[in-house]
Amino acid sequence: MAKKPQLVADTRPWRDPAAKPFVRIRNVTKKFGDIAAVADVSLNIYKGELFCLLGGSGSGKSTLLRMLAGFETPTSGTIEIDGQDMSKVAPYNRPVNMMFQSYALFPHMSVAQNIAYGLKRDGLPRAEIEARVAELLQLVKLTGYENRKPNQLSGGQRQRVALARALAKRPKLLLLDEPLGALDKKLREETQFELVKIQETLGVTFIVVTHDQEEAMSLATRIGVMNQGEIAMVGEPTEIYEFPNSRFVANFIGSANMVEGVVTEDEPDHVRIQSKELGTDIYVSHGVDCSPEQILWWAIRPEKINLSREKPAPQAGVPSETNMVKGYVEDIAYLGDMTVYQVKLDNGRYIRVTKTNALRGDPEAISWDETVWASWAGTSGSVLVS
């Protein structure tokens, strides 16, 4: 569902250092009293992107969005949209529209009046407004609902009216605050798909704020992970998931087994980490920017660990007695598409392993109270130094 890159080179302008950003946020800080809700954030967002700001509550993502819309003014720093400095531009003069988390539909106006509101403020001729409203209703599949009032619509319909209203003025940039937050799971999945389709058709730049990592992963061209007012990491969904840059990001996105270790070998082509916490040595088959004796962390995703009853044969290029550890299956959670194993290692630590249930009712599946070996490839984990 994520936006499909049509041409690798020109649909990923963030990979091109010469590309001109459409939204340029420079060293923006927003303080409420003494508390910095947004702390020194710099971010470039490019035309046609569907950028997700992902973070927990209080991470500053909504404040950043409100500064883009003009409802808050930065304490310091600048925001440029399409090359124009926004600091002196009032919300009602910005080439930006916003879709609110509560949808904020005007309760005393009909669906058509809601959508037409922005167009009327622009003083468009009546015939043109009517044509645009009809077009937008068609886009969000609500033709025939013109005269309903917001309280006569379902949650999903309201969400689509809010989207149509925000798109009506053909903004260069659309800000969406938790656009799918109030929908139930099934509807959310469908709507995600529609949202991406609409974004692709219109070519509008979207900035979406969400706390739902699945939503961010499936929608975004790039994700900015926010933590305590700062951008923790910016990257494409795969980068964020597979190559987290810090313990926070590794833990925040998906689940990860994370252990502390000490570097014992630091070579250009591999690193060996001794981890008392894991009870084995970790062999990482690529170079890492670290030094011997340095304490660092190593994280691995549950699905990247293999479980076997027999001790696995040493892997090619990986020294024996590394990247494997013995344990005991203490608990199993069957989720249908996959199974989660809670494995207790000999030293008492737990690790989490998931396995896809490719076979129906697999009789060979590992069960409770079995002794198992957990192993992983030299490239599977991430070394984290912060």
Next chain:
Amino acid sequence: MRRSLTVPIVATLGFLFLYAPIIALVIFSFNANRLVTVWSGFSVASYSSLWSDPQLLPAAWLSLQIAAIAATIALVLGTLCAYALVRFRRFRGKTVLQATVSAPLVMPDVITGLALLLMFVAMQSLIGWPSGRGVLTIVIAHATFCTAYVTVVVQSRLTDLDLSLEEAAMDLGATPVRVFFDVTLPIIAPALVSGWLLAFTLSLDDLVIASFVSGPGSSTLPMVIYSKVRLGVAPEVNALATIIIGFVAAGVFIATLLQLRRKPAKA
């Protein structure tokens, strides 16, 4: 069976409790006897004598005028006050304003009336305005205590109003003034209407405060009725009360009808 009888019985008792006095008043307004409490046959005599009464009708008209003006002033002041209390982030004296604005709600009328009288007298001797007491002082007094009621009503509606509605309008290109007239005002309109009506009723109803601050030639309807009743209830008062009840009932009926029609059929 028992359950099906309980509700109608309780409801009847409730309605009787509320409306029996009013029904009695309406019936006795058509009494032929000059003695209000003795029924001696149907007549509209009290209505015709009301028509020629030199006091009652002018007093009623004066009261209506005072109530309308005072309610309108209270509506403007109370709305401004509520807006400041709800929307302004923090300002010096906000807590004091919040407390003082609701004080008239719990202040006994006698004290409010006396305090206003003393103030008007002091003002007259200091700055010469308002000169003497009369309609103007009653309007000022009524607007003062009605403002408190309007503030409370409008404040609760404003608190419930989702701020993002106003932000959404602004985001779509409306200037702050437009936002107020397009979004804020229509949404708080019901509160404004009920605030105005409440103020109007309170002003129309007030006897105590008006007695303190009124002057010669500015007797409001409650004052006239009160002075008449002291000499025994006059049948004209019954007739006037019946007419007022008729207007109120018609008003409520029309309002309900309008509301029913405006309420959209459920989707």
